[in-house]
Amino acid sequence: MSDKRLQQALPAQxxxxxxxxxxxxxxxxFAQAPVPAPAxxxxxxxxxxxxxxxxxxxxxxxxxxxxxxxxxxxLANEKTVHGDYSLDPGWQPLWKRLAAQGHAFGTHTxxxxxxxxxLPDGKIEVKPQFGAQAGQKLQWTPAQYCGEMxxxxxxxxxxxxxxxxxxxxAPGGKLTPNLLKAGQACGYAHVAWAPAGxxxxxxxxxxxxxxxxxxxxxxSLKDGDIFxxxxxxxxxxxxxxxxxxxxxxxxxxxxxxxxATLREHPAYRHLFAxxxxxxxxx
Numbered sequence: 001m002s003d004k005r006l007q008q009a010l011p012a013q014x015x016x017x018x019x020x021x022x023x024x025x026x027x028x029x030f031a032q033a034p035v036p037a038p039a040x041x042x043x044x045x046x047x048x049x050x051x052x053x054x055x056x057x058x059x060x061x062x063x064x065x066x067x068x069x070x071x072x073x074x075l076a077n078e079k080t081v082h083g084d085y086s087l088d089p090g091w092q093p094l095w096k097r098l099a100a101q102g103h104a105f106g107t108h109t110x111x112x113x114x115x116x117x118x119l120p121d122g123k124i125e126v127k128p129q130f131g132a133q134a135g136q137k138l139q140w141t142p143a144q145y146c147g148e149m150x151x152x153x154x155x156x157x158x159x160x161x162x163x164x165x166x167x168x169x170a171p172g173g174k175l176t177p178n179l180l181k182a183g184q185a186c187g188y189a190h191v192a193w194a195p196a197g198x199x200x201x202x203x204x205x206x207x208x209x210x211x212x213x214x215x216x217x218x219x220s221l222k223d224g225d226i227f228x229x230x231x232x233x234x235x236x237x238x239x240x241x242x243x244x245x246x247x248x249x250x251x252x253x254x255x256x257x258x259x260a261t262l263r264e265h266p267a268y269r270h271l272f273a274x275x276x277x278x279x280x281x282x
Contacts, residue, residue, distance in 0.1 A: 042256030043223030055232035056241035076108035104261035106167030110151035142182035194225035201240035
């Protein structure tokens with residue numbers, strides 16, 4: 001979603017109501033006590049997190065644990081605030097814990113490879129953000145792109161002892177017809193997000209402050225929506241997760257929403273029929 005489109009969807013002034021202020025304060029305070037799960041669900045929201053700078057990784061894990069929430073994570077090998085990369089051995093404890101807690105995992109391509117356009121010969125023009133060919137425009141066959149997605153699967157199994165779920169998300173959400181076919185042929189179902197599920201955590205915080213993003217999400221998310229955020233964004237001055245994640249979850253719970261992984265989503269649960277958590281895939 002562009003800055004302009006999100007600006008049209010958000011109010012001109014940050015919401016100043018007492019309820020929102022209280023929610024933001026709760027998020028910043030980070031209550032340590034476990035939060036009881038809602039007794040009944042009026043709808044389900046599917047929280048998804050893409051890797052990033054990883055500055056908010058442990059915070060996200062702790063928040064989900066307190067609220068007894070299972071989410072879905074899309075992994076790429078991105079540079080982190082620790083000076084390493086998100087699929088390096090140093091991050092093994094985090095991924096092992098999240099896997100043991102029952103979260104779902106998909107591939108986001110190993111080097112966070114953006115699709116630029118389809119080429120006449122069936123290839124795809126791509127541009128990796130990380131890795132040995134970072135910043136270069138390359139021409140890949142669908143098989144090459146498939147290999148790139150499976151690199152994450154291989155590394156994840158090395159780190160956790162389990163495979164990814166058969167899910168993927170294109171970096172930037174940029175899809176082309178050839179790219180979509182490549183993912184399908186490789187055994188992965190693509191996961192986008194609902195318009196209301198765009199967290200805005202990649203946007204400049206001076207133009208899109210956390211209060212504004214919180215109000216927009218609380219006011220527009222509905223049953224079945226897939227929500228997108230990141231595990232840390234380098235460019236955002238006021239980090240999204242500490243201020244927004246806790247009050248967003250609390251506010252949605254107060255509205256009667258529950259949360260689930262994409263394994264339970266109507267569009268994807270057929271992929272997991274009879275497989276438990278679908279750890280076995282081609």
